[in-house]
Each structure stands twice: as structure tokens, then as C-alpha cells.
Amino acid sequence: MGVSQSSDEEGPVEPASIDRRTGGELALSGEVRVPAWLSVAMLREMPQREMTVNFQCRSSGPRRHYFTGPLLIDVLRLAEPLFDPAERKDRLRFLVAVKGRDGHRAVLSWGEIDPEFGNTAALLAVSMDCRDLDEQGPHLVMPGDHCGARHISEVTCIRVWAGDWLWE
Ligand SMILES: Nc1nc2c(c(=O)[nH]1)N[C@H]1C(S)=C(S)[C@@H](COP(=O)(O)O)O[C@H]1N2
Numbered sequence: 445m446g447v448s449q450s451s452d453e454e455g456p457v458e459p460a461s462i463d464r465r466t467g468g469e470l471a472l473s474g475e476v477r478v479p480a481w482l483s484v485a486m487l488r489e490m491p492q493r494e495m496t497v498n499f500q501c502r503s504s505g506p507r508r509h510y511f512t513g514p515l516l517i518d519v520l521r522l523a524e525p526l527f528d529p530a531e532r533k534d535r536l537r538f539l540v541a542v543k544g545r546d547g548h549r550a551v552l553s554w555g556e557i558d559p560e561f562g563n564t565a566a567l568l569a570v571s572m573d574c575r576d577l578d579e580q581g582p583h584l585v586m587p588g589d590h591c592g593a594r595h596i597s598e599v600t601c602i603r604v605w606a607g608d609w610l611w612e
């Protein structure tokens with residue numbers, strides 16, 4: 445790996461600094477300085493956005509939902525990814541992999557959600573259609589998507605990665 449990590453172990457930093465007292469169910473890890481377990485309640489403490497999204501599902505037709513929650517990028521920044529935050533090109537190396545409880549997953553790029561690049565205002569929603577998601581876990585919201593498949597429900601795991609192995 446082209447980055448140094450505080451761990452002596454090779455490979456990913458798992459959320460060792462688990463604060464299970466929060467009851468957090470979302471593991472945020474990867475090439476980050478501060479891996480963490482986050483709860484919906486913690487996400488609700490952050491600055492909130494709201495949005496209504498419309499999309500087409502192949503099996504269930506047109507769908508419409510109203511979500512509130514923090515911007516995904518704000519949540520990711522809490523973990524302090526191992527790039528130079530002031531260096532735009534350095535940030536572009538990073539991938540963001542998001543997985544739901546059922547194993548459904550999608551990979552985003554840092555550049556697509558970074559305000560200086562794609563600026564997609566992805567949310568990690570804490571409520572859906574005015575119902576709190578504390579029991580289920582947060583919901584990824586990808587504004588502008590025509591298909592619903594990246595609106596991942598019950599997100600349990602997010603990994604931020606430079607993916608240097610792609611180029612080995
Ligand atoms: N965890 C998880 N989230 C998921 C899916 C899934 O299979 N697992 N399917 C996606 C698809 S294909 C669609 S169309 C939307 C449908 O969301 P809705 O039924 O809540 O409108 O959920 C998305 N989120």
C-alpha cells in the first residue's frame with residue numbers, strides 16, 4: 445500500500461476504536477485514520493439535509509421518497525481518509541464502497557461526491573418518508589439516479605479505499 449497506517453498489521457484498518465456504547469451499527473473503515481462505528485443517532489447530530497428523490501424500479505415501477513440526513517461526504521470526512529485533504533488530485537484516487545445488511549452493495553468514487561468535482565449530494569439518511577431509521581440503519585440516497593439500485597437501505601458497512609492493488 446502506498447499509505448502508512450497507524451496499525452502495525454498489514455491490510456485494512458478495521459474499526460478497532462469501536463464504541464459499542466453508542467449502539468452503532470454502521471462500520472466505517474478502510475484507509476482512514478479514524479475508523480468508527482456510527483449509529484443513526486450520531487448521524488442525526490450532524491448538519492442535516494433533506495431531499496425528495498424520484499426513481500424507476502424495474503420491478504416496482506416509479507418510486508418517490510423523502511429523506512433527511514447528513515451528507516455522505518461529511519460522514520466520510522469524520523473518518524479522515526488517508527489523503528491530503530488540501531490536494532485535489534490526491535482525493536481522486538479514493539473509492540467508497542457501501543454495503544447493505546442483505547449484501548447489496550455499490551461502489552462510488554470520492555470524486556463523484558466531492559463538491560470540487562461531481563458534487564453529487566449523496567445523503568446517509570436517518571429518516572425516510574418521515575419515519576426514523578434508527579432500527580433499520582441509515583439509507584444511502586443518490587440524488588439524480590434514474591434507477592433505485594444505489595439507494596441502499598440498511599447500510600451496515602462503508603469502506604473508503606485508494607485501491608492501490610488495482611495498479612499492482
Ligand atoms: N439493501 C438494499 N437496498 C436496496 C435494494 C436491495 O436489494 N438491498 N434494492 C434497490 C432497488 S433495486 C430499488 S428500486 C430500491 C427500491 O426502494 P423502495 O422499494 O424503498 O422504493 O431500493 C434499492 N435499495
Ligand SMILES: [Mo]
Binds near residue numbers: 500501503504
Ligand atoms: Mo429496483
